[in-house]
Amino acid sequence: MAAGGRTPGDEPQPLDPARSSSPTVLRIVIGTQLRRLREAHGITREIAGETIRASHAKISRLELGRVGFKERDVADLLKLYGVTRAPEREAFLRLVRQANTPGWWHRYSDVLPGWFEMYVRLEQAASAIRSYQVQFVPGLFQTEEYARAVITSDARGESPDDLERRVHLRMTRQKLLAEPHAPTFTAILDEAAVRRPYGSRRVLREQLEHLVALGELPNVTLRVLRFDDAASATAGPFTVLRFAEPDLPDVVYIEQLTSAVYLDKPAEVGHYRAAMDRIATAAASPQESTALLARLAREL
Numbered sequence: 001m002a003a004g005g006r007t008p009g010d011e012p013q014p015l016d017p018a019r020s021s022s023p024t025v026l027r028i029v030i031g032t033q034l035r036r037l038r039e040a041h042g043i044t045r046e047i048a049g050e051t052i053r054a055s056h057a058k059i060s061r062l063e064l065g066r067v068g069f070k071e072r073d074v075a076d077l078l079k080l081y082g083v084t085r086a087p088e089r090e091a092f093l094r095l096v097r098q099a100n101t102p103g104w105w106h107r108y109s110d111v112l113p114g115w116f117e118m119y120v121r122l123e124q125a126a127s128a129i130r131s132y133q134v135q136f137v138p139g140l141f142q143t144e145e146y147a148r149a150v151i152t153s154d155a156r157g158e159s160p161d162d163l164e165r166r167v168h169l170r171m172t173r174q175k176l177l178a179e180p181h182a183p184t185f186t187a188i189l190d191e192a193a194v195r196r197p198y199g200s201r202r203v204l205r206e207q208l209e210h211l212v213a214l215g216e217l218p219n220v221t222l223r224v225l226r227f228d229d230a231a232s233a234t235a236g237p238f239t240v241l242r243f244a245e246p247d248l249p250d251v252v253y254i255e256q257l258t259s260a261v262y263l264d265k266p267a268e269v270g271h272y273r274a275a276m277d278r279i280a281t282a283a284a285s286p287q288e289s290t291a292l293l294a295r296l297a298r299e300l
Contacts, residue, residue: 027099030096031064033092034081038063038077045060048077051076052073052076064264078092108165110162111165118260120173122253130239133189134193136193137189137194139173142207146198146204146206177219184219187220188224188276188283189225204300212294221286225283238254239252239253240273
């Protein structure tokens with residue numbers, strides 16, 4: 001038995017700061033380590049929740065990295081889980097402070113729904129993103145005027161200033177594609193998405209030309225699922241995010257009108273990965289897709 005009454009392997013595992021520099025990654029990895037410590041001691045979520053004056057549901061959200069950490073709560077949980085040595089506790093709490101660092105999107109909190117903020121966090125931390133869209137071009141690939149047309153079409157009583165802030169948020173997100181450690185992004189677009197006219201014909205033409213240019217980026221793959229192949233698209237739009245950190249599971253993101261669903265259970269994620277593979281097999285190749293997008297742009 002190790003010091004403090006813990007068996008070997010119960011200690012928090014060290015995190016690689018270079019590998020886990022993203023606050024989102026840190027939040028999820030910290031949550032994973034808290035779950036492992038709790039399970040190693042046979043402690044239920046209910047008991048853990050009582051320790052920090054919260055519900056078992058909050059413990060679940062903490063362990064999934066879905067909410068921020070309070071240092072006092074983590075300190076109490078570490079004590080409950082037998083982590084009593086000062087160096088270990090301080091190292092863990094130092095990572096908690098780092099994980100609570102606000103992201104650049106924090107300044108858009110007035111127009112960024114809580115259910116979508118989690119996606120922005122995951123998007124920034126992902127190493128690979130695969131997306132299937134049927135309604136419109138993915139946000140990371142939209143031109144400013146196309147984004148404005150899409151956002152305006154979905155306006156629900158927001159002021160013009162708020163709508164412009166939503167457009168600016170979307171444009172700011174796109175900087176991710178050009179960063180040194182940008183994720184690879186594979187987008188499969190239903191043919192309807194690239195034909196549907198948001199804004200004027202000019203706006204759509206410029207959007208299609210932008211897609212052709214994006215297809216030249218080394219980390220971007222664009223494919224079109226043509227109408228003739230639609231029978232293969234039995235799933236609605238969804239996104240699969242993968243992370244470089246081995247502790248982090250793939251996450252499936254499914255957006256709804258006023259909320260979103262995040263799936264990370266292996267069986268559920270596996271179904272969506274398989275669906276994405278089937279859609280990719282049916283879709284046109286990147287070269288064929290680029291030619292189709294260029295032709296559609298010329299016709300406008």
